[in-house]
Amino acid sequence: MIFDADLRPVVDDVLGANTDTAPGELWALLTELGWPVVGVAEDDGGAGGDLAAVAELAAGVGRHAAAVPLIETGLAAWALAAAGLPITATAERAALALAPTGTVEARRDPAAGDEAGDWVLDGTVPRVRWLPEVPTVVLVVEQADATVVAVLDATAAATAAAAAATAERDLADEPSGTLRLDGVRLPADRVAVAPAGLAGDVLDRVAVLRAAAISGAVERACALTKDHVTTRQQFGRPLSALPAVRQLVAGLAVERDLLDAALTVAVTRPGRGTAAAVRAVAARTAGTVATDTHQLHGAIGITQEYPLHLVTRRLWSWRDDEGTQRRWERLLGDEVVRTGSDEPLWALVTGASV
């Protein structure tokens, strides 16, 4: 999938050439390129660029199995800018914690007196990707009438969180910690109250970028598989001569095409429905592709030395972030049955506004 034809070769050059670079060094390079803040307007301190450009970066993270919080930092910066907060706090890498309604309480401290702007946070957000390795967490708290966005120092303000999270790593061996907020106090300049719709907008963006990352990992898994079945010889000929192998490879290509198509819709017609659709498709595709590419690789695919696991483990991990396909499908289903006619479905599918 090509989201941004100019950017893609640069992404391949940079991420492809630095797969063994130390994370800190790679991050410095990415920062120099301005990639963590692509998608954030220049006026807000970002590097500019549309959703397609950010998706291209996310796909690159998937394609090259880059172990850097590029997607999450970009999301954190975008959420801060959208809430009117400065994005500088994300400069040294950041995590994004999404707290659905009722999971985190964010209130102004009545005891603060003159410091009436102080905030107190209580609650838990599980599986926050890159916590506690990154210094900053941007917390997005969904409330009935507003979205509260807060910048937390992941190493100090949420000490308990950091301590509790150290042992947690995801299937791809990347950090993914629980954010525990037990009366954490924040000064008013680290919190913003934004419109209620922002939490949903952030989630939509997460969904699309996660799907883009999945598409990158899918592309790599399929490319490795094509190489393997055309070079590996069995029964005196390449695996790719076997009809059963050929059929599985063809099926993978179709799955990939469908995911790319759903991504195209989500990037060109951004919205709640198209984001949920692509995220649901991505989760299903991730599972199918991981299963079938492993099957086609045989035993070599399940070894540490062969690179397939770098992408399949990410597929398994990413597809369940922010919920499995069923969560997104329920969201979409609720939208589709909303009126009792097929109008909402037809509008989702075709983009028709009538």
Place this chain on the structure above:
Amino acid sequence: MADPHDKLRREVRAFVAAAGIVPRNDSWLRGYDPDFTRALGRHGWIGMTWPTEYGGGGRSNTERFVVTEELLRAGAPVTAHWTADRQIGPTILRVGTEGQRAEILPKICRGEVVVGLGLSETEAGSDLAAVRTRATAIDGGWSITGAKVWTTSAHHATHLYILARTGEGASKHEGLTEFLVDADTPGITVRPILDLVGEHHFNEVILDDVHVPDDRVLGTVGAGWKQVTEQLAFERGGVERYLSTYPVLAAMIRTVARHPDRAATERLGELAARLTALRQLGLQLAGALDQGEAPVRLAAGLKLAGTRFEKDVVETARYVLDVCEGDAEAHRLLVDGLAVVPGASIRGGSSEVLYTVISRAELPR
């Protein structure tokens, strides 16, 4: 953001609503209604993409795509012109003579041409190049003898498209030629083949020394295989490859809205997500056709995944109409849809053939 085709959509919807259609699944194959077809022709919705000098609309494939998806959404009876509009007209435009274009295309646009597609034979199904129907050169034309099967609408046809062998080559793909034969030519016999629920849509067509003038050859003698392969991009890549059971999907939505159920809602969400992806692929295909491409590989993928989706719609409906108490109309559509499903992944290229087409592109030998 307004969709640029909203006005066109509104026109089609108004027309469809006024026609008072009883929706059917597979309405592009099981919905023969010549009056409806002629009315569509009067609106300029047949041959939409063809040059205006031949009666066409001079519009884009994307606009045609919008019209066809609105028609299938409604389950409208569009069989009478479907094959002519979808693939025979475009074939005539691509490879036909000026005379053929001037004579036939305006009639198709008016909804006066029904084409029966004579590709398959008893010994040439998925292995299409194995056709044995033979055309022998005679004075001023050809004599065609052979038999075609599964020819949809042959009993209504004004024209029969016939793929016949005109010579032998090193491979069976050589020596094939396409013809467009007037259906009332002496020597043609049409016999019904009833489908599994007893409906008459397809036929056997016997050709016995059918004399066809030279000007009924489509394109180049002997180049039939290349031409037919390109034609299949049109045949496989349309909205009918994933919308054939859309009326069942719409019935499910009505049902779940009345009797909410979480699991049923999730399943509808799954289908909605998949349909979003499929429709985008279809749109991309229409765009590729606008660029003058014949995207054979992409079309094969769309048909493969699209017919799987059509099947899953019907299978999901069994469950949803059960737990959410679907009404009589919903059940009528489900039964109607069940009869469609087994043929969908066979006609126009079986899924097995499509896998082969795709794997050839993915893994060139």
